[in-house]
Amino acid sequence: MARKPRQRRAKATVDAIVEAGFITMAERGPAATTTRQIADIAGVGVGSIYEYFENKEEIFSVMSDRFIADTIAMIQPLIPELVRKPIKDAVLELLARFRDFLQAGDERYLKCARHAMTLGFEQHVEPLQKTLSELVTQYLMHHPETLQIRNIPTMSYIMINGGIYSVIRHLCDPAPPISFDELAEGLANMVSHYTERELALVRE
Amino acid sequence: MARKPRQRRAKATVDAIVEAGFITMAERGPAATTTRQIADIAGVGVGSIYEYFENKEEIFSVMSDRFIADTIAMIQPLIPELVRKPIKDAVLELLARFRDFLQAGDERYLKCARHAMTLGFEQHVEPLQKTLSELVTQYLMHHPETLQIRNIPTMSYIMINGGIYSVIRHLCDPAPPISFDELAEGLANMVSHYTERELALVRE
Amino acid sequence: MARKPRQRRAKATVDAIVEAGFITMAERGPAATTTRQIADIAGVGVGSIYEYFENKEEIFSVMSDRFIADTIAMIQPLIPELVRKPIKDAVLELLARFRDFLQAGDERYLKCARHAMTLGFEQHVEPLQKTLSELVTQYLMHHPETLQIRNIPTMSYIMINGGIYSVIRHLCDPAPPISFDELAEGLANMVSHYTERELALVRE
Amino acid sequence: MARKPRQRRAKATVDAIVEAGFITMAERGPAATTTRQIADIAGVGVGSIYEYFENKEEIFSVMSDRFIADTIAMIQPLIPELVRKPIKDAVLELLARFRDFLQAGDERYLKCARHAMTLGFEQHVEPLQKTLSELVTQYLMHHPETLQIRNIPTMSYIMINGGIYSVIRHLCDPAPPISFDELAEGLANMVSHYTERELALVRE
DNA sequence: GATGAATGAGCTTTCATTCAT
DNA sequence: TATGAATGAAAGCTCATTCAT
Numbered sequence: 001m002a003r004k005p006r007q008r009r010a011k012a013t014v015d016a017i018v019e020a021g022f023i024t025m026a027e028r029g030p031a032a033t034t035t036r037q038i039a040d041i042a043g044v045g046v047g048s049i050y051e052y053f054e055n056k057e058e059i060f061s062v063m064s065d066r067f068i069a070d071t072i073a074m075i076q077p078l079i080p081e082l083v084r085k086p087i088k089d090a091v092l093e094l095l096a097r098f099r100d101f102l103q104a105g106d107e108r109y110l111k112c113a114r115h116a117m118t119l120g121f122e123q124h125v126e127p128l129q130k131t132l133s134e135l136v137t138q139y140l141m142h143h144p145e146t147l148q149i150r151n152i153p154t155m156s157y158i159m160i161n162g163g164i165y166s167v168i169r170h171l172c173d174p175a176p177p178i179s180f181d182e183l184a185e186g187l188a189n190m191v192s193h194y195t196e197r198e199l200a201l202v203r204e
Numbered sequence: 205m206a207r208k209p210r211q212r213r214a215k216a217t218v219d220a221i222v223e224a225g226f227i228t229m230a231e232r233g234p235a236a237t238t239t240r241q242i243a244d245i246a247g248v249g250v251g252s253i254y255e256y257f258e259n260k261e262e263i264f265s266v267m268s269d270r271f272i273a274d275t276i277a278m279i280q281p282l283i284p285e286l287v288r289k290p291i292k293d294a295v296l297e298l299l300a301r302f303r304d305f306l307q308a309g310d311e312r313y314l315k316c317a318r319h320a321m322t323l324g325f326e327q328h329v330e331p332l333q334k335t336l337s338e339l340v341t342q343y344l345m346h347h348p349e350t351l352q353i354r355n356i357p358t359m360s361y362i363m364i365n366g367g368i369y370s371v372i373r374h375l376c377d378p379a380p381p382i383s384f385d386e387l388a389e390g391l392a393n394m395v396s397h398y399t400e401r402e403l404a405l406v407r408e
Numbered sequence: 409m410a411r412k413p414r415q416r417r418a419k420a421t422v423d424a425i426v427e428a429g430f431i432t433m434a435e436r437g438p439a440a441t442t443t444r445q446i447a448d449i450a451g452v453g454v455g456s457i458y459e460y461f462e463n464k465e466e467i468f469s470v471m472s473d474r475f476i477a478d479t480i481a482m483i484q485p486l487i488p489e490l491v492r493k494p495i496k497d498a499v500l501e502l503l504a505r506f507r508d509f510l511q512a513g514d515e516r517y518l519k520c521a522r523h524a525m526t527l528g529f530e531q532h533v534e535p536l537q538k539t540l541s542e543l544v545t546q547y548l549m550h551h552p553e554t555l556q557i558r559n560i561p562t563m564s565y566i567m568i569n570g571g572i573y574s575v576i577r578h579l580c581d582p583a584p585p586i587s588f589d590e591l592a593e594g595l596a597n598m599v600s601h602y603t604e605r606e607l608a609l610v611r612e
Numbered sequence: 613m614a615r616k617p618r619q620r621r622a623k624a625t626v627d628a629i630v631e632a633g634f635i636t637m638a639e640r641g642p643a644a645t646t647t648r649q650i651a652d653i654a655g656v657g658v659g660s661i662y663e664y665f666e667n668k669e670e671i672f673s674v675m676s677d678r679f680i681a682d683t684i685a686m687i688q689p690l691i692p693e694l695v696r697k698p699i700k701d702a703v704l705e706l707l708a709r710f711r712d713f714l715q716a717g718d719e720r721y722l723k724c725a726r727h728a729m730t731l732g733f734e735q736h737v738e739p740l741q742k743t744l745s746e747l748v749t750q751y752l753m754h755h756p757e758t759l760q761i762r763n764i765p766t767m768s769y770i771m772i773n774g775g776i777y778s779v780i781r782h783l784c785d786p787a788p789p790i791s792f793d794e795l796a797e798g799l800a801n802m803v804s805h806y807t808e809r810e811l812a813l814v815r816e
Numbered sequence: 817g818a819t820g821a822a823t824g825a826g827c828t829t830t831c832a833t834t835c836a837t
Numbered sequence: 838t839a840t841g842a843a844t845g846a847a848a849g850c851t852c853a854t855t856c857a858t
Binding site: 530559561562563565566569570571573574577578580581585586590591593594595597598601602604605606608 | 734763765766767769770773774775777778781782784785789790794795797798799801802805806808809810812
């Protein structure tokens, strides 16, 4: 039944619904994110949701897509700048942007990220992985000496997943044992120390 | 109306319910973990659940407690052995044990861990944090030179959270881009490289 | 989530639910007056109840309000006529009307009145008290000599409460020891005798 | 299954259960009067209830019987004294005793009386009616002139039912518009005025 | 006889989804 | 196309009653 919106008005309605999905999720949590709530906040009738979405699930699916797309849109333009920085600065910059991104709009995306795994979010994450791979690749190409580092895919995997989760975990923690700056500094050091040590080992 | 079990039979019922909670959670996910499902799998009537648990929430709470307790029971006896190993070996050993632990019993704990954040699991994690802190502390005391590393709390935070999540993420991924051994090796290298580099810096 | 009915159809549904509440209460008593029963008799889905009522309690509340409102609507127009009659005739007339009112529609209101106390019905009775007070007041003003009676508030209280209950008790009794006419005559005599005696005492 | 208790110990258990029924009903209301509550307060196991009572219903039935029996036991010994008093004093005395009776023991009986109709209490009330009839009869025989009053059964019916209900209603009302003494005085006056007026009429 | 663990029918309530308007 | 009233399956939970111990 769900039809792809072809008209401008329809597109606006879809946007309003997805937007409302984010707002409800952020403000009241996933339990209160009912179709009624979404429709109310979107300012449309419940029935209209089903004009554009097969079911509630699909709204979350589109939200996940949008989350990923927005994350990519946030990172993509930073790449040229990041790849020119020293590794530690690049990581610090990226983490700061990521934090701002998660906290923007009433922590909308942070709240969503918490429930990401439950919401089957992983199925949407691939494009982001690709963008981050591109970032790593470009970085390596701008810093040819780093190409000697062994196991780059593995280390990327660890950095990306460990880093993302540590940040989310930290931002969600009402009483974190360390500050965000310490966390960021730590992660940046981790990366740069590892890189330096690795290069030193290779050089020997 | 929840009362403490006084008879042997009662204790068995409580265990069956918690056990059924894990099974249901692992097999069908948290959405399908209804009181009815739990009762059916436990082989008891729905009413029996409420003889021993105030409400459904409390089942999850007890499950979380048990998960944490089991994790601690797994780690605690390893400590004497781990603290005597070189850092890299210690990390590798710990990760291997952690993987086995998560995958035991039809991946019960792995499946639960995926939904940990959704289930408000964080409120139960403190004892585990303490155990891991103890592990770190004892390790440091057995390797006095490592005490010179700066920002140990921060690095512990990163290692523990980033490490745990990377492993869970990896084990959940049906088609991971790297093998578990590569992941473990990478994490171990990350820790040991960081340590070495840090000590080198301090020595300078 | 209870919302005010905006469409004509909605108003009909609300009415059907309240109507079904009365029917169920009258036919099966308060214990069997479940949301399911009400929905079935109203010919609507259970869910519809909660479109218009916050909870089951509120149905009883609205039923009480309607009962009181209907009683008032029955009494109010009688007042001009009643106040012009001799006291005994006035009481007889009122009692006859009250009986007819209670027995109308399959004794709906009589059956409900039986359970009035259990249902916390007292909280809704004030408007009726006011109407009856008005009746008494107007009666007194049309018969100035009666103003000399002492303790009018007390006697009103006794007459109203004792009278209402005696009638309900009588109508509920499958084998009453006296006829309704005897009861009515007795109550009317009670009032008129008391009045006469009181006036006689005052005159002395 | 329910067997009549033959032994002293069994009789004590039955008593404890009925007693607990009154306590629970008075303290927590009929909704909280579950078999569990009753058993807990009685200090017996839930199972024991079913040794002596067919079902929950029967407990209420026995409670009603006991309520009536106690009421009779309260009234019966007063009869010789009451029948010797002037009518007004007799009524005042009876009402005072009735109030004390209802309010004794944490208002146990008053609370029960409120729910009497719901609990099908009427089926147990006959012995009390008989006692009250006896009181009336004896009173009439001690005051032969009153035998000339017409419609004595009707007036008894009104006095008894109207009186009982007015008192219960008044004692239940958290903010009654008149004091209990005013109510009692009013009822007593009602009776005596009526009697006097009736006798005057007959004499004419 | 006494117990209380176990039961499960049945309660109130929610909410994704449908469909007449 | 847009609406929101209506739906009913299914949730969490209660409690009178049973029965093995």
